[in-house]
Amino acid sequence: MTYHALIHSSALETLLNLEHTYAVANGDVINHRENARKNLEDKQHQEMESAMQGLGVTHTDEQVNTLAQKHFDSTQKLEVQWDHEVCNLQTTQRDEYREWVRQVHQDMEHSNGNRTTIQRIRAMSDAVDKGSDDNNEPEEQPRLEESFTIHLGAQMKTMHNIRLMRAHPLDLCRHKPNKIGGTKPQRLQTALSLYSNTLCGLVLLVDNRVNAYTGIKRDFSSACQQSTDFHFPALQDQFSSIQEDLVRANSCRMARQAAREEEEENGSNGSADSEKSKSKSFSDLNRLQAGDFYITRHSNLAEVHVVFHLVADDSLRSTNINARNPTILGLRSILKVACRHDILTLTVPLLLVHEMGEEMTVQWCLKRAELIFKCIKGFMMEMASWGGTESRTIQFMVPEGISDEMFHQFSNMLPQIFRVSTPLDLSKAK
Template sequence: MTAETLQNTTKTFKFSYPTCTNEDLLFKLEVPVEIPHGGSTRELVQRVLKMFHIPVYLEDELNEKLAEFVAEETKKFHNERDAKLLDQLKNSELNIEGIVKNWEKLFKENVIDFAEQKGSSDEEVFAAAYHKLVHSPALDTILQVEANYAKTVMNMLKNRDEDIKKLTQTQTEEMEEKMRLLNTLTTEEEINELAVQHFEQQSLAAGRWDSQLDALRHTQRAAHRAWLMTAINEYQTDEKITPSNSPLMSFPTELAPLPMTPRLEESFTIHLGSQLKQTHNIRLAALDMMHLCSVQRPDADGGGWAGAQPALALYSGELSGAVLLVDSMPTRSPLLSSARAAAEHHFPDVDAQLRHIAEAIKEPVEKRNAERQSSKDGSEKEQRPRYRGAVRLQAGDVFVTRHSNLAEAHVVFHLVADDESLKSGDMTSRHPAILGLRNILKAACCNDVTSIAFPLLLKNELTEEMTAAWCMRRAELVLKCVKGFVLEASGGGGADLRTLCATVPPDIRPALFSSLAALLPTIFRVSGPVRAKTTTQ
């Protein structure tokens, strides 16, 4: 017997019951039942009752007896079958390879019949092609193409700003002339009509330029993807460094160099954990967070396009993140200006992402606001109509945008922070901004972000109340919380945060920066060289 030849068996079910006139006289019923029984025992009982004209008052008893018989015989069948198979396995009588092939065949047939016929999506194919090309000699070509695409967008943005500036200047002169002739040759109604015309002209000009920019970005995105898919085929066959149909043929390759400014920076290798120690790199740098989120950056030679590192890590498990402090959903910010200055070839553009986020948070924010309002006392409930319909994020909330055209960040975590509460010098670890930072670090570990930069003082710039003592207290609190959050996040699985970059405003005093750098070894366990002492004889 083998696994392929095992068959069901037939057992005889016996049932006896007395006659209506004489209890000593029994009717005996024998019914063959296939074991294992593939049907319903209740259905079989109904067939037996009808076929042998058995009284209906015996239905419950017959059903109970038949169910017990089928269960017992099925158990015996499985025990005997398994015992025989184990004996054959011990004696090497089973065709293991044949059983495996049979199961493989059945599994494939089942998948073909019932599984959804779905292959790799276009996004997955493009991601694989891009990842292979950027890890080949074609990397320089790709970076130059993207740099020239960005320069084209920047030139159009510059033309837009100049056009709107000229229009605004013309309108200002026209309005000043009308105001000068007020009550002589011009009336207030004419001035109001002129103001409406100016507003319509401004809206029309802005809409026209926005439409042209959207069309340019979509054209560049489509052309970039089509060129990359052609380039991957050409590179795989001919292994050329630069594909013959490179868009560089139609673009200038010179980019204006940007000035390099020196900055204060310290780096430490730290160990976290008591038993199973984890090694991390923590940096303290005096820089603006927008320096990490800009589009055009100087490279090591003093100019050009520095996008190699973000491109190499784009489709990998080593993403880079940055934490930006915002008031609410940004509509005008330096990040949006940077992201819009170059075509987004891999993710939806930043405006589409923000629209999606605004729609996604509408319902949960309204629900949270309603719950918080319902928990207030009666006097505060009377003020509810003033807040009705307002959907605003609160301090500690976080939303995320994805980018492929920024200098050193693939993921930007927007942390909503209340500027007034952040000015306080007695902030605790339960502050909403600190809890938001905790959620950011957990999300980073769960989504392959291994390097993240965050503002150490939870402030974008230095103000009057930020004295040296204030900065030291705030830095100590944030670093201690980050230490615990990193340990908590790494214990939950996912990627390890290998690099932590704590940033401070770029105009910080060197003495204060040195004090903050000296604070790191007191909070973290810093690795250092072992110095062996030798004695001379």
Template structure:
């Protein structure tokens, strides 16, 4: 048989070129993989183009249309070449081969590498799209079993450590009353060593349990994605009880919601909410979930997992001291909540904090001459953040470094606290966070010791600054590579302002009046 010419090899990457359209304007080039990789939609692809090329907002519509045509044309060309390759193979082999992968052969002939196995987050995101509800509920029950086993291990650790600490305290008291100081000092040293050894032992056990749970969960997700069902051996047949603490019902707190306009010429509409809170960890964890019925809990958890890798994320701003390991050293309620979660999607809280501490150390070393009115920790944007998969009220938690003597600080729009808050809002915009909860007065512990005018002035300053930050992120949609870049309409944000319940209703009502003065409200419609 005469040799037929092999079709020309094509490259996997194609270059998309777009001209801005005004005189002497430069061309924008962007490399695109053809065909588009799995689990990559057009909106994300266009958002990456905007982010990498700094495409002006005025060119979004034209660039979006041309990019769609370019991808369609190149994909058709790619499929035509695959078809030509299969025909040539049929002619060369003197017959068809039903088991032959023409797509893979074409990739090899054209110098392409096979697709890399998608990451776990891509597998999980795809599973949430196509998985059946009853199978996804099996995955949630498997997660509940892991959470239950972790909670049991933590309870054992806390009980044993509490017992050893009590023995150490008793030994210290006996040392004060006895004359044989050497013997009691030795006993105290033995107890102290036993305490440290027990704590290290449980730390290793919990770490091993966490890694084993994550490996098992990743394997279950892979099985469920490939087969469409999860074998019963992956889930315990007996029902695991939910870890329900005694639910204490608190009286309702004051709550007020507003629909506001942002911007002068190009207005965008957002939601604002003023809410009283008892502690900052309420921004990250809804304690009412702990008393839910199993069916309600599983439905709520399923909704959380579906939205975990989507763009409409929720974030909270927490206030911490300058120590990057503040949560670990002080054992805050937030740290205890994170410790009780299995964290099957992200690193545990201690690992995230240690990574942040290393980053802060590197940044502070690189800054040889910090401003005279700031400390080293302020100069690195005064912002930390972490990811958590258990807390639906807050998918992302920003840590804003503040001072304990917040009421004695002369707060201005140029203060590092305000700059840190600005960085939180900008980073939230870039990472598709639509809902942001923050303490309005940037305080951890507040008593009603200041006059009403003090809180009104601080609320007025912070609300005006936040309004300006929202105008900035809404007017520069290109800063959001994952969501704002491809939305035909402007971004919509939900901002929750928290006011401590200890300040009472008088300051809450005064803050409501301040919001009415700072923001332009959407007119109400009477039906």
């Protein structure tokens, strides 16, 4: 691959500087969009508050409804306008970037060490205003994490790395370039391994619709928009393709289900139930089931190349789930895909939640952690039959709301479930 060759050559710094300048420009547009949104929301809030206070005096119900519709239309117009601007900017950046990469690669292949093109692009990159040295962003706090080395396998044991960390999953996605330039080590490693057999994956728990409108899906979409993806389609384009595949997959799944039911009942329900089944099937074609997952690919995230969007439901908040829960079986399928497609680092939500809730007592957390540890260990034992003989890193992520004490209880539990390598103290062996 052209990019892979350049990122492992003397052009590395040039390419990263170029990506940095594009990220700064893209971030400025995103900030302007957020400011425009906030200003419009504040203005609309004041207008609606004034209208509600004057309801029955200066405003009628019909006028309030008309104002609400006007606000909705204005919001939609603003969203379309800024989405169009962001899309145009990223399309332009993507085309320019790919053309420059192609030119640099040709120059390095045919100019016998002449770096004219590289120097030209570096000069263009350095000429872009990256802001002042005054960076007022708060300093990032170090993650609380612990690492272990384990050996799994019956006859041929394979060494793996297990890491326990306390963080938000989007911390692995958000790329925050410094205004004064420079690239963080994690981002550098992600770029170097983009076209390799050492990819990094993240499991993100989502609802049963393929979109980016609510909750963590919306926040993830915002993280993806912070910089241009020069290698893969935009997130919304990937969603559109996934949605088409989903309709076909659900059609096949429901056809098989209908065939099984018809075979079991020998058609005894009659045409009325058949019509009811067809209606239900049609309404479910655009939705996923618990345990299903879809995959998106990214080159512009901080520490992740592949994101597994795993469908979870409210049953995960119960204390009575077991290893046959659809979401846990979905984790098994994800690990199987990772084994077969060179994803050697996979981050999994240990408690199968991204945020803490009132029902998550100490006993609830300990029971859930023990279940997931044991399930993942069992799935890893199966990896040899899936073709996964390489050493892998599994990162168990717990929500930021977990206390230090609870984190250390998880840490103490992990060596008891996995076989952890311990160094031999020769001074005590004498």
